[in-house]
Amino acid sequence: MVKLFFVRSAHIIPGMENGIANLLGALSLAVMDRIEHGAREVVGRGGETPAALIVIGYGQGMTNDKLRRILGLSHSGTVRLVDRLVSDRLVERRAGKDGREVALHLTASGAASRNELLASRISAVTSLLDVLSAAERKQLATLIRELLARQDTSEMDRFTICRMCDDRVCTNCPLPTSKGQHGH
Amino acid sequence: MVKLFFVRSAHIIPGMENGIANLLGALSLAVMDRIEHGAREVVGRGGETPAALIVIGYGQGMTNDKLRRILGLSHSGTVRLVDRLVSDRLVERRAGKDGREVALHLTASGAASRNELLASRISAVTSLLDVLSAAERKQLATLIRELLARQDTSEMDRFTICRMCDDRVCTNCPLPTSKGQHGH
DNA sequence: CCATATATGTGCGCTGCGCACATATTTATC
DNA sequence: GATAAATATGTGCGCAGCGCACATATATGG
Numbered sequence: 001m002v003k004l005f006f007v008r009s010a011h012i013i014p015g016m017e018n019g020i021a022n023l024l025g026a027l028s029l030a031v032m033d034r035i036e037h038g039a040r041e042v043v044g045r046g047g048e049t050p051a052a053l054i055v056i057g058y059g060q061g062m063t064n065d066k067l068r069r070i071l072g073l074s075h076s077g078t079v080r081l082v083d084r085l086v087s088d089r090l091v092e093r094r095a096g097k098d099g100r101e102v103a104l105h106l107t108a109s110g111a112a113s114r115n116e117l118l119a120s121r122i123s124a125v126t127s128l129l130d131v132l133s134a135a136e137r138k139q140l141a142t143l144i145r146e147l148l149a150r151q152d153t154s155e156m157d158r159f160t161i162c163r164m165c166d167d168r169v170c171t172n173c174p175l176p177t178s179k180g181q182h183g184h
Numbered sequence: 185m186v187k188l189f190f191v192r193s194a195h196i197i198p199g200m201e202n203g204i205a206n207l208l209g210a211l212s213l214a215v216m217d218r219i220e221h222g223a224r225e226v227v228g229r230g231g232e233t234p235a236a237l238i239v240i241g242y243g244q245g246m247t248n249d250k251l252r253r254i255l256g257l258s259h260s261g262t263v264r265l266v267d268r269l270v271s272d273r274l275v276e277r278r279a280g281k282d283g284r285e286v287a288l289h290l291t292a293s294g295a296a297s298r299n300e301l302l303a304s305r306i307s308a309v310t311s312l313l314d315v316l317s318a319a320e321r322k323q324l325a326t327l328i329r330e331l332l333a334r335q336d337t338s339e340m341d342r343f344t345i346c347r348m349c350d351d352r353v354c355t356n357c358p359l360p361t362s363k364g365q366h367g368h
Numbered sequence: 369c370c371a372t373a374t375a376t377g378t379g380c381g382c383t384g385c386g387c388a389c390a391t392a393t394t395t396a397t398c
Numbered sequence: 399g400a401t402a403a404a405t406a407t408g409t410g411c412g413c414a415g416c417g418c419a420c421a422t423a424t425a426t427g428g
Contacts, residue, residue: 018353020325021309026354027328028215028309030345031208033256047415065375072217077416079377084414100375100424125205125212131334136327141204143316143324144211150315161214169202170210231384249406261385263408268383284393284406 031125035164038120043113045084048073050117051163052081053106056091057114058167062104063096070159085110118166149174215309219348222304227297229268232257234301235347236265237290240275241298242351246288247280254343269294302350333358 039050048071055070056062068078082104085091090110096103106114129137153161158175165173223234232255239254240246252262266288269275274294280287290298313321337345342359349357 017321018306018310018350019355020321020328021306021313022350022354023325023328023332023358024215024313025219025305025309026345026349027332028212028219029348031212032216033344035209035212045414049415063375064377073415074417075376076378076418080416083377096375098375098425102376121209122202122205125209126202128331128335129205129208132327132331136330137201137204139323140327140331141207143320143327144204144207146320147312147316147324148207148211151312160217161210164213165210166202166206170206171203174207229383233384247406248408257384258386259407260387260409264385267408280406282394282406286407 027128031128034124034128035121038124039117042116042120043088043090045088047081049081049084052078052085053090053110053114053117054165055159055163056085056104057106057111059106061096063101064104065101067104069156070163072160118168121164122166122169145174149176151175211312215312218308218312219305222308223301226300226304227272227274229272231265233265233268236262236269237274237294237298237301238349239343239347240269240288241290241295243290245280247285248288249285251288253340254347256344302352305348306350306353329358333360335359 036046036050040046043050043053051071052067055067064078064082065075067082068075071078071081073081082091082093086093089107090113092105092107094103094105129140132140148161151157153175155177158173158177161175162170162173220230220234224230227234227237235255236251239251248262248266249259251266252259255262255265257265266275266277270277273291274297276289276291278287278289313324316324332345335341337359339361342357342361345359346354346357
């Protein structure tokens with residue numbers, strides 16, 4: 001009886017310890033609900049399409065295949081996603097340096113939609129955050145920054161996590177990196 | 185020139201202030217990516233299906249229409265979602281008290297899948313959190329709890345935010361409520 | 369020069385979902 | 399107590415987003 005108690009407590013880490021995981025899960029769900037709702041209003045599409053627009057806008061000579069890996073989609077899914085962006089006049093396919101590659105570029109209205117998208121995202125998160133005091137927000141920022149900085153992420157993981165990041169406000173990305181690739 | 189500078193700085197709140205929003209956005213995306221990936225592995229379905237299984241499992245005599253509002257889906261979308269859960273033998277439709285309503289209940293294997301789902305979710309979030317020290321996690325928990333407690337949420341908002349919450353570990357939900365409806 | 373790797377495009381089908389409509393039951397009104 | 403309105407569910411239909419298998423074009427290494 002006593003032995004059973006110790007065994008179980010060693011595995012479950014009862015109560016408080018998992019409470020933080022549940023809280024962060026709930027907050028993350030609320031945050032993403034709001035971000036995705038705003039994104040759909042801006043570009044009229046869901047799934048990974050808004051993220052694709054943001055990633056292409058980083059402008060590091062994005063190709064179909066790089067995009068595929070960042071978004072975590074299949075190859076054909078990515079081609080069709082780009083088809084939609086092209087038919088919406090937000091993206092152009094140009095010739096890449098390598099004759100196989102396609103160089104993806106935002107059109108003028110694509111760049112405008114991307115800016116709206118980023119603003120909508122920041123606004124959505126801010127509306128949840130602004131119940132905290134400036135001091136509390138600073139504390140939270142420090143903790144999240146540490147949390148991200150200590151993750152063991154591959155280069156592609158970093159691009160994936162940052163696939164909706166606002167390169168206008170995220171000047172020094174906390175994610176660990178041997179060499180800084182995309183400046184955010 | 186100087187005037188322009190002041191006007192712009194008043195609107196944009198440059199740098200640091202939006203940095204926290206971007207960080208929380210990135211973290212939330214990483215958290216939900218991991219939760220959704222695990223959920224799809226457990227139940228073999230995506231979208232709001234995993235959340236539906238969890239919500240039905242709260243066992244407060246869930247109906248099709250309550251579920252619809254909690255998940256934020258259309259009516260028909262919800263009916264078809266329940267169709268899938270029924271065809272997967274995870275949920276049963278029983279007669280509700282009101283002759284119009286359908287009472288949704290988990291089958292034995294539905295309850296088992298739900299437990300796997302909750303465990304997978306906690307594990308996914310924990311794997312991101314455990315780079316923090318116990319003290320840091322406690323600090324973070326306090327901040328998130330405050331953030332959630334100060335939100336201006338309707339009753340339905342609370343159910344929506346909590347639609348994937350683990351009622352086994354979330355003993356006192358921080359979300360503001362006049363009367364506690366679902367004990368988590 | 370030829371096999372293999374890399375990058376893109378296509379036919380086809382499935383899952384998840386919304387709109388419009390149909391149906392059944394309760395509640396309100398006269 | 400009959401009838402209108404509200405509530406709750408189910409269905410036909412179509413679209414968006416995505417993956418699998420296959421086809422094609424360009425580069426790279428033996």
